[in-house]
Amino acid sequence: MKIRNALAMSTAAVTLAFAGSASAETWTIGITQNNVGVDSYQTTYEKAFIAAADANPNVDAVVLDAGGDVARQIAQMEDLIQQEVDAIIIWPTNGEAVIPAVRKAHKAGIPVVVTNSNIAEQGFDFVASFSGPDNITQGSRSAEIMCDKFKAMGIENEARVVQISGQPGYTTAIERQKGFDDRLPEVCPNVTLVETQPGDWNREKSQKVMEAFLVKYDDIDGVYAGDDNMGVGALNAAKAAGREGIIFVGATNFSVGYEAMERGEYWGSIYQSPVDDAEAALETSIDILNGTEVPFLNYFDTPKITQDNMGDFTKPVF
Template sequence: MTLRTTLAATTAIATLSFGGAAIAAEHSETMKIGITQNNVGVDSYQTTYEKAFIAAAEANDKIETVVLDAGGDVARQIAQMEDLIQQEVDAIIIWPTNGEAVIPAVRKAFQADIPVIVTNSNIAEAGFDFVASFSGPDNITQGARSAEIMCDKFMDMGIENEAQVVHITGQPGYTTAIERAKGFEDRLPEVCPNVTVVDTQPGDWNREKSQKVMEAFLVKYDDIDGVYAGDDNMGVGALNAAKAAGREGIIFVGATNFAVGYEAMERGEYWGSIYQSPVDDAEAALQTAIDVLNGEEVPFLNYFDTPKITQDNMGDYTKPVF
């Protein structure tokens, strides 16, 4: 993705409308864009996203950025939002730590005439009126596609009428986790109505915790045919537990195809996932903020595509860098 090099001139006024309110924002030659991220250190996706965001901003001499990380702490993210408002940045990008809890801070930015772009994981619907645009993946569709991947594999194996599945979700309260779970749980009964989800537990996006969750599942259930994890980091944690327990023949399906997931697919141990690039994610968020500040029309839900990837078609995709 190439960022535009020509932005608003010193005295230009960009007029935009979102949430029913019209905002006129004066911009100097340089646009100052602040970002508060969820938790850069929690996984390689978020680490790669931050690096890509900084690189994209540095490639454009008309952009000044303030890059912050909440470290998974809602209170810290709210304080960062307030700090960016005090700095009078031209736009704020937020990767929410919690889709409900950040709404009051997003509202404050809206009231200060600062457009907010939500990135990667949306806020709750109650806050939509205060947001200029969401830039990121369609997580409900991702969950649905993961269900289709799993069902297709069960049909190939001839177990679609008896298969039992366990589900490892992301962090409770986190919009991406909620939406991917909903997409999977809604779609699976449509495509494989006789497959049973026997248990669901959170893995908090953490590989080690997900391994412990899977260890407990393996003790509790003698018959597990499939595992759906909300991302490959958790999925590989579950795979590691199954390998350690000597439980074979389980179909592992994830989302956000991490390098570890791709490698496990190469080894034939992990069946499929959803291909999602943190570089595309970061660049799309920055470009959406630029477009909004330039007064261009952008979709409220500005999704980028995230296709299915399995052992059958993985040769069409490069190994993720995260």
Template structure:
């Protein structure tokens, strides 16, 4: 839906307590976003750039762009700051799905619609949010389980394979949902495959490499690794390569460029294709739709298809 209001652009990257430079025209839609942790990986960095570009392209928007740096307390303070600025809508990429619920409730009480982006808040906060815009992370985990099972079946080891899982940041909704989707779906498609252990990699490649190094010492037989994103998956792959452990099937989620490149080399089997540009643009569009009074589903998912070595030629290399 096209918004008829016309006003100047004012996109501001700010810290808590800062105010957008210059007074916006009275009819400008002021939209604030507080992100999780822009510097932690290239997905979030690309998301921020895409969000700013989309806001700058719309003359109806003044955007206040904030980053919590992975700090829950800082994100809560940012939401409170946006409420004080009397923004028209708040987009939040939660640092922790449960801990931010009181802040979302406070914005709701102030009459400011909240759009949750990328990773949902805890269910008890759903009544205070206008919509969630992002990927269906449970489906991502389920599709990753299917990719792994299909490969094991092709290899003839579906009745005996053992796998390990490297999950994301503990307490983070995306990490919880991707693990749940995988763990629930795997026994449905490959009931005899054993998940021997799960450890968090915190979305960090170096930490995930160390987690995998420990797995390799502990387990003589590892047939597969499922990682909550390709950044962690490639960390695990690097550990296996350094240890000379060949033949392990690596499957991730959120296909990063490093994962795509590893797939091209034949070292990494599959992942789930997800665009941070689509993610950012969908969040902004959802906020605009809510402000225009359009009917918006609470769970506003965009599709994230399977990508493997067999079909990767159908997908562009990720830009992150």
């Protein structure tokens, strides 16, 4: 099998030969990722995707990284179309901006699988399947985790919460926020969500966002973050300010979140594996190419994890 990996500074694919040769039955599957270097989840996803493709003798993979740049990702999509790959997997940098490129692939007869974070609904007609987590359900489950903890503390009628969301315009961020915003008043109607600010999936920025929240609000009982990377940034700000008793809940359990849970500093999150994510995207693409019927929304489960049940889960590797 061959893995072709494009450097972030270029949209051209560079061929790297691995052991084994492709047969006449080989499928060429291209993937353009969001931003591999931005966090350990995406780094682990890429490694898992390459490993899964390398293990399949019937797959040649063209592995690209948009580096968080929408224009670069669109150019990569066009490059894959010109290469006449058999299928394209896209981890969108922006759920709306990539739709014209996805439509172009669809018109060229190339099935497109969206991975991890879906594109905007107006592009659904051009997509063969979405493979990834149900981000709205993740946000909802995070709200339930937080509400249950507030009830156990007896503060469900007075608690005040701030939210640190992901990258603006990014479907995962939008959906995780929506799930939390919609579910929290259903399960804890008297809890107040006082403010939401983006942390852009970045720990350092999220720490600064939390520092501003702590200056602005004397009373903060809970923090909901779109992932544990941002949640731990908020935790670090609270620790530095000497603000204790705040309940921190995330929506994707990173190793730093798991470790903070072990220390008793971080209450809960949603367990999600980048390895499962990558392998599911590749398998969905192969199924489509083989003519196997797959659901349009092909979700894998992401259960709740808290200090109470974390012993049932292995520590994340990302």
